[in-house]
Amino acid sequence: MELLIASAVGVLTAAGIYMVLRLRTFPVIIGTSLLSYAVNVFLFASGRLAMNAPPVLRDGATRYTDPLPQALVLTAIVISFGMTAVVVIMALGSWLSSDDDLVDRPAVSNGDARSPSMPEGDA
């Protein structure tokens, strides 16, 4: 179980970092999503892994699962969900207004023909 969780966190993080280092927004967003999955699993494991145990203390219970990380993970999931939605919309807006989806700024001095800017007020 420990091995499974640990390697899941490791593989997700590695894949996420690889994707984040891509140049275009879509793989980068996939990368941040993978990273947030990794961190959710990691948070979940931070209260120690206990199989088939109740998440609350009761008199006479000898083993239990720590419920706090589960609450933390819930919060983290909600937040990362919202964040991903925001960044998708912003990346989409950036792509629509500049005709490319490079995360990095292109060289500004190459003097290429630019498409007209997006009208205001849509932000």
Place this chain on the structure above:
Amino acid sequence: MSHWLIIPVVLPAMLAAILVLMVREHIVVQRALSMAGALALTAVAVGLFWQASDGTITLYQLGNWPAPFGIVLVADRLSTLMVLLTTLLAPLVLLYAMGSGWDARGRHFHPLFQFQLMGILGAFLTGDAFNLFVFFEVLLIASYGLMIHSGGRERLRAGTQYVLYNLLGSTLFLFALGTIYAQTGTLNMADLAGRVAELDASASGGIRVAAVLLLMVFAIKAAVLPLHFWLPDSYAHAPAPVAALFAIMTKVGAYGIIRFYTLVFPPDLEITQGLFDTWLLPAALLTLVLGMIGVLGARRIDRLIAFSVIGSMGLLLSAVSVFTPEGIAAALYYAIHSTFATAALFLLVDEIKDRRGAAGPFLVHGRPIEGGALIAGMFFVAAIAMTGLPPLSGFLGKLLILDAAGASPLVWWVWAVVLSGSLVAVVGFSRAGSLIFWKAHQDGPDGRVDCETAPEIEDETAQPGSTRGPIGPRPVLPMIAIGGLIALLIALTAFAGPVNRVLTATAAQLFAPAPYIELVLTTPGKQIKEDPHAAEGDHGVEGETETSHGDEAVDDTGEDH
């Protein structure tokens, strides 16, 4: 238990909801409500600051749950000081946004502004590490919206970079919190302080990793050298009032460092030895160098200011990383100063951009700006403050920092970097100032801009409505806002003595965290009553426990909407 302490979080949250749900189409009503809210926050902040000014620490238990289980807000001298700083900045920035019409150039400026305030104030007040993360996210989500306010190609691109960078920062923050929880079993800062101190130094690998991860998270916020890449583009492309409000955002990172590394990982703690003098101080000095190189090399005035922000954060953190009470007091003085100076400069740059026509923000030969004398005068004063020339507060802050650096083994490095950095900053700012205000009146090369930068200039001004155009009288409110910020700078200089006494007391309180910890951990909260159905066995107790955790989860998730 007084409820005043929760007002800085609840008031902006409620107001933002009202603004977005009820008066979204009425910009005048929005402006009035938003301004009233900001001023009310200032009043509350003054009250809280007054309350904390005799050394009292006030505790607020959310839902009345006692400390290690529930979330607490704590108002000590440092928190109330930062809250007061934010709420002094906010009304002036709002005034500028209204006066210049920035708030009407896109939708939802005011609700986002209030959410941003809620996040910042909450981050300053909370006494719980995970809750700090939640407030960071609140302020970040609001800042994403504000950052791309009124749209535009360059702004959206810079905004996407900013969001992605901060998403990675948030992920790191969660990893740090997970590690901390795995090592100590708590996330309440006061509780953490006790448990970290009890950890065995020989088996402390996990908590060391957590301490470094946390430092990295705050360093991202504070734009320390290898993690600063998000700042120049974001600040240069953000709408001016937003950039001015962001002046406080880098200080949130500095606040996090000061709070965590005085309370949870205090300077004499064995397991985090070397974190500051070996790592943060050189990084801060390099940040200062980089900021100054950027100031000298910038081709746009807004990027110049952004790099001067990086430089000032470097200076601030080099004072923090000395980690003596004198260093912290000096850093706090400089933080107050640089917040106002940065905000004033970003607002001024917006005025300059608007009045220069095609030359916009570029440091090229442009036409003389209208109303130049007033703008030039204010730019002069703000630049003197920012570069740290006498007689303004930047100079005093720098003196305090140089003085405090005596306690560090790297004192000569600090002195050399800070002093030569100041010289470079003076050169950079005078170059920009003389190009924009002075040389514009001389006969230049046919009074036009360089061909090299012309295409970019064209696309900056091509955004319809992004410049106000030269027609009609200039509104006076923006000038009042900038004047207010400069007046605050001058007041900070004139009352440097009393301010410094307050800050010294603040630093002293930070270095004696025992009353803080005791107050948080020993204040009784809601008593879990003996279950009347106790005869049914332990079922009732289980229900109660679950409610308490459920309460916490609802608190957390509820705050990020």
